[in-house]
Amino acid sequence: MKKNIAVVEDEPALRDNYAAALARHGYAVKSYGNRHTAMQAFRLHLPDLAIIDISLEDEAEGGFDLCRDLRAASAELPIIFLTARDSELDAVSGLRLGADDFLTKDVSLPHLAARVAALFRRIDALKRPDNAAEIIRRGALIIDGDKMQTTWNAVPVTLSLTEFWIVHALARNPGHVKNRQQLMDAANVVLDDNTITSHIKRVRRKFQQVDPAFDSIQTVYGMGYRWVE
Amino acid sequence: MSIRLQLLLVALTTLVLPWAGCQYARELESALRGSQEQSLLASAGTIANALSAQPQRVFRNTDLRAFDARGGDLYVHPLTNQPLLDGYSEDWGMAFDPVTLPSTSGYHARVQAGATERYLYLYAEVDDTHFDPEPNEVHADTDRFDRVDIWLQGQDGTNTNYFFATTAPGLNAAQLIKGDEVKDNDAKSSAQPELRLQPEPRIQAYWLQTAQGYHLEARIPLSFVAGRLWIEARDGGSKASAGFTPEANAEGGRLFFATDGLDGLLATFIREGTRATVIDTNALALGSAGSVAAASTNAAEDSRGGWYRLLLETDASNLPPLTSSGGRLGGDSVHAALSGEPRAEWVRGEDGRMLLTAAAPIIVDGTARGAVLLEQNAEQMLELRTQAFARLFRLTLMATATAVVVMLLFAAWMTFRIGRLRNAAESAVGSDGRIRLTMPGSRAGDEIGALARGFERLLARLNEHAQYLRTLGAKLSHELRTPLTIVRSSLDNLESQGLNEEQRSYTTRAREGTQRLQTILTSLGAAARVEESIKQAERLNFDLRELIASTVAAYRDGFPHNSFVLELPDDPCFARGAPDLIAQLLDKLIENAVDFCPPAGRINIRLARETGSYLLQVSNDGPRIPAEVLPHLFESLYEQRSGRDDKPHFGLGLYIVRLVAEFHGGTARAANREDGGGAVFTVTLPMI
Secondary structure, eight states: OOOOOOOOOSSSHHHHHHHHHHHTTHHHHHSSSSHHHHHHHHHOOOOOEEEEEESBBBTTTTHHHHHHHHHHHHOOEEEEEEOOOOOHHHHHHHHTTSSSSEEESSSSSHHHHHHHHHHHHHHHHHOOOOOSSOOEEEEEEEEETTTTEETTEEEOOOOHHHHHHHHHHHHHHHTTTTEHHHHHHTOOOOOOHHHHHHHHHHHHHHHHHHTTTTOOOEEETTEEEEOOO | OHHHHHHHHHGGGGGHHHHHHHHHHHHHHHHHHHHHHHHHHHHHHHHHHHHHGGGGOOOOOOSSOOTTTTOOOEEEEESSOOOOSSSSGGGGGSSOOEEEOOOOSSOEEEEEEEESEEEEEEEEEOSSOOOOOOOOOOOOOOOOOOEEEEEEEEEOOOEEEEEEEEESSSSEEEEEEESSSSHHHHHHHHHHHHHEEEEEEEEEEEEEEESEEEEEEEEGGGGGGBBBEEEEOTTTOOEEEEEETTTTTTTOOOOEEETHHHHHHTTTTTTTEEEEEEEETSSSEEEEEEEEEEEEHHHHHHHOOOOOOOOOOOGGGGSOOOOTTEEEEOOHHHHHHTOOOOEEEEEEEEEEEEEEEEEEEETTEEEEEEEEEEEOOOOOHHHHHHHHHHHHHHHHHHHHHHHHHHHHHHHHHHHHHHHHHHHOOOOOOOOSOOBBBOOOOOOOOHHHHOOOOOOOHHHHHHHHHHHHHHHHHHHHHHHHHHHHHHHHHHHHHHHHTOOOHHHHHOOOOOOOHHHHHHHHHHHHHHHHHHHHHHHHHHEEEEHHHHHHHHHHHHHHHHHHSSSSEEOOOSSOOEEEEOOHHHHHHHHHHHHHHHHHSOOTOOOEEEEEEEEEEEEEEEEEEOOOOTTGGGGGTTTOOOOOOOSSSOOOOOOOOOHHHHHHHTTHHHHHHEEEETTTEEEEEEEEOOOO
């Protein structure tokens, strides 16, 4: 059965492009131009995944409201913000509202498709019983590549998809410096340096919430980051 | 020229006040002089009229024939004091004013007459280098010796002949020649043996021998004198003679006397400081009274008035001198009066003082028999003038000084306001690009206040523009993102349709284009993103040395064509701040250095400790920075580069450097290297 994806985007050309690309990858895509039409449709039938822009027509923060409403309707529904707004504040707000990922519109369609696929894979993996998944253990860190779950000292660390892939890329080869481009490739996302930096910062903070002594992601200035044990 | 100087010059035009005062004083003086002339003329006229009513008290002789010195007429000067008989005329109290006696043989003799109340005085100078003394036994007609003969016409019309001669110089009496009355030339020339000589002791003379000849000073009682006197000097040796004889000159030899009692009469007419003189038609003084000597002159007043007087053109030295010589008066006024016309004239007195003279004719029986000449000391008037002028001058000078001072103060105040406004205008745009919107003195209601308000409006507009420009990059970067994404996602979709080789080459080019656009948008928004990062940056302690070492290692890989020379302290350099931002700062500095550094050029990175701060310097071998550009390099949107390469430059790189440096409490500055090659950028960061 085809997964249903709802694209809420006020720019018609972009909306159609996204819809076409996702349809090509085998998803059933419904697209909406504003919050109202989207919400009306969602009340009747929730999609399997919602891709939302933040500013919707005349509502500058309509996407955030929509996300809040969707999260209220369903705790499990995966939500991806896809927006031209790339500020740190927007990203933090979006993720706090319960979005699973925050992508800027710089992302290419194949990347988007990959992210969507990964998200569905994580959801599917969570639903399935444990199997011999790809597990990476680095001291206190355990990464379940299948379920896309991370634990530190056996405590789950909730990471967004992008963050997960960054940690995954770093931890797979401890001691190796990953530059920003490598991290972006790993996360299937196009981000500028600042955004990578803020992602790293956020990852550190999330780990530090679990373990204040966390210091495994090291900055190598001018080059990138590396995982140290 | 500063406003202060301009206003000072304007203020100096008030000097026209003293000038105008000067003019006014002159006008006043000229009017005063005019009125004084009129009043003096009126006085002279009055006196002349009074005198013409009683001509017998004025004119002694009724002979109206003109004075004729050639005919042997003599003017008898009125003498105020009794001269001593000593052969000198200096004690006559008047200038020597002799009549030269006519001579046929170059024998020179001069004579002068004067009179006191009782005596007639004669003074003769005879040029006779050979002294021929009088022999002991004199035969008046035959003996030859140096002698001076006089003939006195008595009241009865008979002439009496006396002569002076001497055996030795000194005081002696005249010799009376008694005999028949000499009637004519022939009689005189024929010898008269019965002539007798008889001394006349009442007529005294003093014979003074000099190198040129002799002086004879004689005294004759007035009772001997009626109306005529002839005098002749004879040389004993050469038989030459000079002078007049009654035989040769019966109509000559008149004596012109000052009129008795006229002085007293005149004295009743005049005031102090005025001298009145009555002259006859020959301009000979018949009588005078009064003195022009100033009543009282204060010496200090005089000297103080002196320099004011310099400013007035009326100066006594320009005036004609008072022409009066030995009782004979001259000058325009005298001549005019004698021809019947009253006239006033300003003259210079003997002591250099200004005198006003006015002469009026004395008309008797329709003809001018003489004139009254009044001389008045003008000093009194001058003093009045000087005082008035000094007061006027002081007043206007004070007014001028006040005006200049007030204008200077005003100018200083204006200059201060304008200077303050100028300083404010110059510093209105701060080095960080921020614009101050208020100007000092903008509340003032005058033009300077209006200027300040004009500046404020201008700055407000400028500020709007600057704000707009500052946000333009971020806005553009944001707004262009969506269309760019449409293009790129469309390309993605297109490529997934299975394109042939040719089609794919086009999409590849389109993709490259979008990539460049993306880069441009990213640079445009860079400053805005850094500003945002700074807002959210967390400060932590880090080792600056390690950070620089690792970043420079990365640059070595990134820019293989440039060589990097790193100079670091030996021990760690801890600083507090955001290492990510410092890394960005370094990125911008290095990018900048690489852009300007020639291929294979060297880039020096140096970290050093200075008092209290770290010094991070990045220098390159590139071109020098023009001096006028240096202060603006770190400003937002300041870009001097012309598009040399593909990379877009928006003048934000060094602005980011400064933002980061200032966030850390440091500074950023640029300079040219002292060795002449390239530029050096210095960032200071505080130590912890």
